[in-house]
Every structure is written in C-alpha cells, then in structure tokens.
Amino acid sequence: xxxxxxxxxxxxxxxxxxxxxxxxxxxxxxxxxxxxxxxxxxxxxxxxxxxxxxxxxxxxxxxxxxxxxxxxxxxxxxxxxxxxxxxxxxxxxxxxxxxxxxxxxxxxxxxxxxxxxxxxxxxxxxxxxxxxxxxxxxxxxxxxxxxxxxxxxxxxxxxxxxxxxxxxxxxxxxxxxxxxxxxxxxxxxxxxxxxxxxxxxxxxxxxxxxxxxxxxxxxxxxxxxxxxxxxxxxxxxxxxxxxxxxxxxxxxxxxxxxxxxxxxxxxxxxxxxxxxxxxxxxxxxxxxxxxxxxxxxxxxxxxxxxxxxxxxxxxxxxxxxxxxxxxxxxxxxxxxxxxxxxxxxxxxxxxxxxxxxxxxx
Amino acid sequence: xxxxxxxxxxxxxxxxxxxxxxxxxxxxxxxxxxxxxxxxxxxxxxxxxxxxxxxxxxxxxxxxxxxxxxxxxxxxxxxxxxxxxxxxxxxxxxxxxxxxxxxxxxxxxxxxxxxxxxxxxxxxxxxxxxxxxxxxxxxxxxxxxxxxxxxxxxxxxxxxxxxxxxxxxxxxxxxxxxxxxxxxxxxxxxxxxxxxxxxxxxxxxxxxxxxxxxxxxxxxxxxxxxxxxxxxxxxxxxxxxxxxxxxxxxxxxxxxxxxxxxxxxxxx
Numbered sequence: 001x002x003x004x005x006x007x008x009x010x011x012x013x014x015x016x017x018x019x020x021x022x023x024x025x026x027x028x029x030x031x032x033x034x035x036x037x038x039x040x041x042x043x044x045x046x047x048x049x050x051x052x053x054x055x056x057x058x059x060x061x062x063x064x065x066x067x068x069x070x071x072x073x074x075x076x077x078x079x080x081x082x083x084x085x086x087x088x089x090x091x092x093x094x095x096x097x098x099x100x101x102x103x104x105x106x107x108x109x110x111x112x113x114x115x116x117x118x119x120x121x122x123x124x125x126x127x128x129x130x131x132x133x134x135x136x137x138x139x140x141x142x143x144x145x146x147x148x149x150x151x152x153x154x155x156x157x158x159x160x161x162x163x164x165x166x167x168x169x170x171x172x173x174x175x176x177x178x179x180x181x182x183x184x185x186x187x188x189x190x191x192x193x194x195x196x197x198x199x200x201x202x203x204x205x206x207x208x209x210x211x212x213x214x215x216x217x218x219x220x221x222x223x224x225x226x227x228x229x230x231x232x233x234x235x236x237x238x239x240x241x242x243x244x245x246x247x248x249x250x251x252x253x254x255x256x257x258x259x260x261x262x263x264x265x266x267x268x269x270x271x272x273x274x275x276x277x278x279x280x281x282x283x284x285x286x287x288x289x290x291x292x293x294x295x296x297x298x299x300x301x302x303x304x305x306x307x308x309x310x311x312x313x314x315x316x317x318x319x320x321x322x323x324x325x326x327x328x329x330x331x332x333x334x335x336x337x338x339x340x341x342x343x344x345x346x347x348x349x350x351x352x353x354x355x356x357x358x359x360x361x
Numbered sequence: 362x363x364x365x366x367x368x369x370x371x372x373x374x375x376x377x378x379x380x381x382x383x384x385x386x387x388x389x390x391x392x393x394x395x396x397x398x399x400x401x402x403x404x405x406x407x408x409x410x411x412x413x414x415x416x417x418x419x420x421x422x423x424x425x426x427x428x429x430x431x432x433x434x435x436x437x438x439x440x441x442x443x444x445x446x447x448x449x450x451x452x453x454x455x456x457x458x459x460x461x462x463x464x465x466x467x468x469x470x471x472x473x474x475x476x477x478x479x480x481x482x483x484x485x486x487x488x489x490x491x492x493x494x495x496x497x498x499x500x501x502x503x504x505x506x507x508x509x510x511x512x513x514x515x516x517x518x519x520x521x522x523x524x525x526x527x528x529x530x531x532x533x534x535x536x537x538x539x540x541x542x543x544x545x546x547x548x549x550x551x552x553x554x555x556x557x558x559x560x561x562x563x564x565x566x567x568x569x570x571x572x573x574x575x576x577x578x579x580x581x582x583x584x585x586x587x588x589x590x591x592x593x594x595x596x597x598x599x600x601x602x603x604x605x606x607x608x609x610x611x612x613x614x615x616x617x618x619x620x621x622x623x624x625x626x627x628x629x
Contacts, residue, residue, distance in 0.1 A: 026403070026599050026601070027399075027403050028403075029403065031445070043403070047541055049541070190545055191545075191548075210549065210551075212539050212540070212541040212543065212546060213539075213540050214540050214596065215596075216540075220540070222539060222553075222554075225546060225549065225551040228549075281543050281545060281546075282492060283493060283543070284401075284492050284493070284494060285401075285402055286402040286443065286448065288403075288404065288444075289445055290444075290447030290448065291447070292448070292490055294492065297493075297494075297543070298493075298541060298542070298543055298545075298546065
C-alpha cells in the first residue's frame with residue numbers, strides 16, 4: 001500500500017510541475033526577416049522607457065517600417081530598415097549590432113556646434129605641458145585656477161588618482177578655483193560619478209532618482225528611487241570651493257548625469273552649451289538572428305526628479321558657444337569665459353577682502 | 362569534518378547494534394546544458410556543463426531502520442553559446458542540501474524513501490555581450506521534497522545497486538530582479554521586490570538522478586545520469602535551465618554489499 005501512495009505522489013508532483021511550467025510564457029520568434037523585426041519591435045516596445053516623453057506611438061511607427069520587410073529581405077536591407085526604425089527614438093543609447101555594422105543615432109550631437117577642439121586646448125591653454133593620470137589631464141592655469149580635463153568615464157576613476165590631482169593643484173600649487181572640463185565626454189561608468197561627486201560635498205546629498213520598467217506595459221514603471229551621494233572618506237582630499245564645469249553637446253550618458261548632479265550644488269556653475277542627454281540607463285537584448293540590441297531602459301532624473309534625457313542646460317548667464325573659426329585660431333571661448341569669471345571674482349573678493357563665491361546671473 | 366566522514370564508515374556506534382556507516386560519494390559530472398533567461402535575452406543558449414558533487418548518507422541514530430539523513434553539495438560550471446552562435450554565456454552555480462527521509466524496506470531487496478531537504482542554492486548566468494544587465498542571478502532557499510527507489514542484486518559475483526533519486530523544490534524563497542531593473546539600481550540600495558516566495562507555480566525545478574553503484578568491496582564505483590531542470594517566473598521574467606549529465610563517482614570503503622558486514626546502510 002505504501003509503495004502505491006509514494007508512486008501516486010511522485011506522479012502527481014511531476015504532472016503538476018510540468019503543467020505549471022508550461023504556463024510560463026517565453027516568447028519564441030522565428031529567425032526570418034519578419035520574425036527578427038517582430039522581436040525587435042516587441043523588445044523595444046516592452047522595455048524602452050521614453051516613449052511618453054518623446055511622444056512616440058511605437059506600434060504605429062513599427063507598422064510603417066514592417067510593411068517594408070518581406071521574407072526575401074536581405075540581411076543588409078533588414079539592418080537598414082531596423083536602424084531607421086530605431087532612429088525614430090532619437091536616442092544615442094540605442095544601437096543595433098550585427099557582425100557587419102552597429103547602428104548609431106548621431107544627430108543628438110551632429111546637429112549642434114562642437115564647441116570644443118582638443119588641439120586648441122592642448123596647444124594654446126595647456127602649452128602641451130600638463131600632468132596626466134588615470135586618463136585625466138590637469139594643470140594650474142594662470143591666476144591660480146586649477147584645471148582638470150576628463151575626456152571619458154569609460155574607465156574607473158581611482159580615489160588615489162584624485163588625491164594626487166587635488167594634492168598637486170590645491171596642496172602644492174594653492175589653486176583658488178577649479179575648472180572641470182568634460183567636453184566631448186561621451187560617458188561610461190556611473191560609479192565614477194559617485195567617486196567624483198564625493199570629493200565636492202561635505203554631507204550626503206540627493207543627486208537624482210532612478211526608475212525601471214516593471215512590466216511590458218508602456219506605463220509600467222517602479223516608484224522613483226532616490227540616488228544619494230556620500231562625501232568621500234575623511235582620509236581623502238575634498239574640495240568644497242567654487243567649481244565651473246565646462247560642457248558641450250557631446251557630454252552624454254554618465255557625463256550628462258555628472259552635470260545633473262553637480263548642478264544641484266550651490267558652489268557649482270555649468271558653463272558652455274547644453275549637454276547631449278542620455279538619461280536612460282541602457283539595457284541589452286538579442287534578436288533571433290543573433291544581432292544585439294541596446295536601448296534606454298531605466299530613466300534617471302535630476303535632484304528635482306526632472307528628466308535628463310534631453311540634456312542639461314548651462315547655469316543662467318553661463319551659456320557660451322565657440323565658433324570653429326575661433327577654435328582654429330586658438331581661442332576657446334568657453335574656457336576663456338570660465339577663466340574670466342574667476343579673474344573677476346578673485347579681484348572683487350580681494351578688494352572687499354571677503355571669501356569669493358561664483359556669481360549667479 | 363572530512364576526516365570524520367572518512368572515518369565514520371568504519372566506526373561502530375554500539376558493539377551490539379549494526380554499524381551505521383556514513384556512505385560518502387564523490388562525483389564528477391559532465392554533460393550538456395540549455396539556458397534561457399528573458400532578463401538577458403529571449404534566445405536559448407546551449408553548451409557544456411562540468412561539475413563536481415558529493416553526497417554523504419547515513420541511517421539516523423534515533424530510528425536507523427526507517428530514517429536516513431543526507432548531506433550533499435555540488436558545484437557546476439557552464440559554457441554556452443546562442444543558437445546563431447553570436448554570443449557566449451557562462452554559468453556557475455552551487456548548492457547545499459541537508460535532509461531526512463523516511464525509508465521503507467520492501468521484499469526482494471527493494472527500498473523506497475520519501476522525505477525532505479533544506480536546499481540552499483545559488484548561481485548566475487553571465488551573458489558576456491550585455492552591458493548593464495549582464496547577469497541573471499538565481500538563488501533559492503527552501504524545502505525540497507525528495508523520493509528515491511533502489512534495488513540491489515548480484516551480477517556474477519559483483520553486487521550492484523540501482524537507485525533513482527528525485528528532488529523537487531517545493532516551498533521557499535528565490536531571487537529575481539525587477540523586469541527592467543539594472544544591478545546598478547540594486548547596488549544603489551533599491552532591494553524592493555527582489556525576494557519572492559517560491560512554490561511550484563512560480564519556481565518549478567526537478568532533479569532526477571539515476572545511478573548504478575558497483576560494489577568492489579574496498580571501494581564502490583557509481584555510474585549515473587542526472588537530469589536537472591530549473592525554472593522560475595517572477596516580475597514578468599522567466600528563467601529556465603536544463604542540464605543532462607553523465608556522472609561517475611567513487612565511494613571509498615564500498616557500500617557493504619560485497620563484504621556482507623553487519624551494517625545498517627542508508628542505501629539499502
């Protein structure tokens with residue numbers, strides 16, 4: 001009798017388990033031109049996070065492009081159709097990667113003035129004579145202004161590198177102000193923002209909020225989660241003085257996020273032109289033919305929970321552009337503007353014998 | 362601990378009672394693996410799996426005729442590619458089980474057991490091409506139901522034990538990130554909705570181990586086949602893995618069928 005009970009229980013367990021497992025829905029797309037297109041449309045449609053902000057009707061958009069896909073569509077043509085579809089998102093975080101190409105929406109920066117020339121900076125302002133560590137260049141400019149150029153956040157910024165930079169500029173050379181130039185910084189690791197911001201604050205701050213999709217429905221989002229930034233450890237060198245951050249349209253993603261966080265600090269001014277945006281943390285997925293797709297999935301907002309996807313404006317009164325002609329002649333109007341602000345602030349403070357602060361306009 | 366496990370098979374608890382040796386099995390497992398995690402990709406990945414496992418069984422002191430105690434552990438590593446061959450997925454997992462089973466010895470050298478184990482397992486699937494969602498973490502802590510059937514016979518002069526073991530995770534808790542949640546957000550401290558109560562409806566797994574144990578006296582050899590299926594469904598995400606492995610193992614000291622010692626084995 002016992003053995004019959006055991007047998008019955010085992011069969012019951014297996015049967016019920018198999019039944020319940022079969023209820024779990026896993027999408028299965030065919031590796032055909034239409035199957036791949038449908039997979040792309042569904043993945044982006046269910047996971048992309050900025051349809052509402054950008055006023056995009058994704059179903060209608062997909063329907064327009066799907067009519068161009070047939071079972072005879074060649075790989076290259078399919079890639080181009082899909083790339084054009086993805087360009088409708090106007091998002092630099094969206095890429096389709098095949099073995100022969102990676103699609104990339106460029107208009108977020110190509111339609112705007114560059115406002116930066118690395119050669120001009122290195123030749124006319126740094127005299128090809130500057131220190132470099134961990135990918136960052138730094139130098140004491142005339143009038144005791146510490147200058148740091150951070151071209152990318154792709155590699156981790158080490159705490160010790162920052163200590164050395166700060167020690168040289170503010171311990172040895174006694175800089176009175178700081179310019180952080182992140183023009184052309186296309187982003188990278190968000191953890192670098194925590195490392196950097198921690199050097200400029202003396203108490204915990206709210207630097208923004210993050211949300212994520214909770215389901216395939218276009219409006220399914222989690223509650224906003226506060227992103228807090230903590231001061232660097234007490235054994236690290238911190239700088240709480242005035243800071244001017246130089247930006248251009250090519251500041252994107254993590255660089256855009258850095259600007260959004262720093263802009264909330266009272267001693268910081270953003271100088272130059274509006275950043276490129278890229279406020280959505282990208283997610284990756286795949287199509288049946290093996291192509292990879294990347295897209296914005298988790299919106300990150302600023303400290304007032306406002307979208308950063310469309311870029312961060314300079315501080316009022318700090319909007320500056322430079323023409324290509326000026327840059328070619330060795331004049332960087334954005335950097336000149338920042339240096340000039342410091343000069344006037346230092347003069348004013350010296351006259352009145354008070355602590356200098358950056359003006360708001 | 363290891364010394365104890367080796368020494369115990371030869372130790373006698375009481376001179377009058379049959380000895381209750383710990384039967385320790387040490388196994389290597391090689392086979393194939395399929396995995397699909399919709400957090401990472403809708404595509405199925407297939408490849409090879411290698412692992413090592415150990416299992417220690419003993420008749421329980423309080424009721425050695427009917428209770429069997431088991432401890433087991435395993436580690437596995439997987440290397441897979443997707444169907445189009447365009448990306449690679451690596452996997453690793455480990456599990457630890459401790460449990461008891463009620464045993465019924467049947468006529469003609471049959472034995473069946475039914476019981477439960479405390480199961481703690483965890484692992485990850487790593488899709489090397491993904492950026493902010495590169496890893497699908499799988500973790501389970503809970504109670505599994507177990508059942509087994511075994512029969513021993515002699516082929517020529519060689520005692521052989523055939524056994525079939527089934528393990529079915531039943532109630533517990535498992536980990537699953539939000540549908541579009543990155544590990545960066547979890548790193549920031551948002552741990553809401555990561556742990557889920559698990560039952561067959563959202564976390565169905567089954568492990569099936571068919572084993573042939575050849576008892577040579579001083580040692581025994583195990584040849585077996587293991588099928589391991591795991592699935593979970595939460596936050597609109599589905600993860601499924603299935604592993605087929607050929608198993609070869611060794612039991613130092615044998616299982617006592619050849620020596621015909623007066624022992625109360627957990628295996629038969």
